[in-house]
Amino acid sequence: MNRERSLSGYVRSMANVLSQQLGQKVETLGLTPAQGMFLHRIWYCETELGTTTCAKDLEQFFHIRHSTVSGILQRMEAAGFLTFAVSEADHRRKHLTLTQKAHDAHAQTVKVIQESDALLTARMTEAEAAEFRRLLRLAAESVGVDARVTFPQSAKEE
Numbered sequence: 001m002n003r004e005r006s007l008s009g010y011v012r013s014m015a016n017v018l019s020q021q022l023g024q025k026v027e028t029l030g031l032t033p034a035q036g037m038f039l040h041r042i043w044y045c046e047t048e049l050g051t052t053t054c055a056k057d058l059e060q061f062f063h064i065r066h067s068t069v070s071g072i073l074q075r076m077e078a079a080g081f082l083t084f085a086v087s088e089a090d091h092r093r094k095h096l097t098l099t100q101k102a103h104d105a106h107a108q109t110v111k112v113i114q115e116s117d118a119l120l121t122a123r124m125t126e127a128e129a130a131e132f133r134r135l136l137r138l139a140a141e142s143v144g145v146d147a148r149v150t151f152p153q154s155a156k157e158e
Contacts, residue, residue: 011139018116025112029105035076036109037062038069042082042096043106052095054087061146081105 019033026036038058045053055069062069073096076082081102087093098106121129140146 007139014120018120022112022116026105026109029108030079031081031105031109032072032075034072035079035081036105038072038076039081039098039102039106040109042098043103046098052087052097054093054095056093076102 022036023033026033029036031039041058041061042053045051045057055066055073058064058069058073059066073082073084077084080099082099083097084094085097087095121132124132
């Protein structure tokens with residue numbers, strides 16, 4: 001009988017280890033791991049998509065409740081990572097804008113994510129690493145994760 005660990009077990013274990021490592025590194029920047037993810041998503045929308053972001057966008061993207069998003073954003077604002085501006089088109093919406101402090105932290109966060117990617121593929125050839133990324137995207141899509149590029153790619157892909 002094959003006693004190979006389940007794929008979901010591998011994914012969960014890797015995610016836990018990488019999350020702990022990322023958390024330790026982003027905490028040195030004054031961010032929690034969740035704040036780091038929010039920071040990157042807001043940066044991505046501003047920089048790559050040319051759009052503004054509001055709390056509702058983050059709720060939908062990360063599949064989390066409004067109260068959770070609201071608390072994270074309030075702490076980020078208090079720490080000087082973002083500002084809120086009321087939308088002129090819809091006064092119920094508050095657009096999020098990153099501060100220079102956030103942009104500086106984002107640059108450091110990208111480096112941390114690239115280091116994690118390098119660690120994941122350290123024992124792979126370039127072709128194997130590309131195939132690994134392709135297969136991860138397929139697996140992510142299979143379980144309903146939006147696999148479009150939303151986080152920094154590895155240095156090899158830039």
